[in-house]
Amino acid sequence: MEALLWSPYLVHWYWYLKAGGVSKAGPMTYDAGPVMYAYLVTAMVSQYVVIFGVVVAPILLIVLIVEASRSVWSALVH
Known part of the structure; x- marks a missing residue:
């Protein structure tokens, strides 16, 4: 493309x-007109999606680890 x-x-x-x-x-x-415009918009949006994923993924990973450790700890205590 x-x-x-x-x-x-x-x-x-x-x-x-x-x-x-x-x-x-x-x-x-x-x-190229509208096709080039659509391509450039798609490329720009995909860059922001990747940047957002790189920023949000570690935060979600930490939350997941904390919640999993809470679940394991509460299962061991009870």
């Missing part, structure tokens, strides 16, 4: 650099 969205931009910049400037390379004729 990324290759389909990014390759036209990369090819355009390659021809821009090879031709020696905008006047010789011409305008970019490809625009």
Whole structure:
């Protein structure tokens, strides 16, 4: 998916650099439009989901360990 969205931009910049400037390379004729927008939004949201998971996972793990130790301790005492 990324290759389909990014390759036209990369090819355009390659021809821009090879031709020696905008006047010789011409305008970019490809625009991914909504597909590129959806991809960028998805990539951004997934980054935040990963960051949120990295922050929340250790907290949940500590809570799980504490609750499990409480359960084991109460089972041993009674």
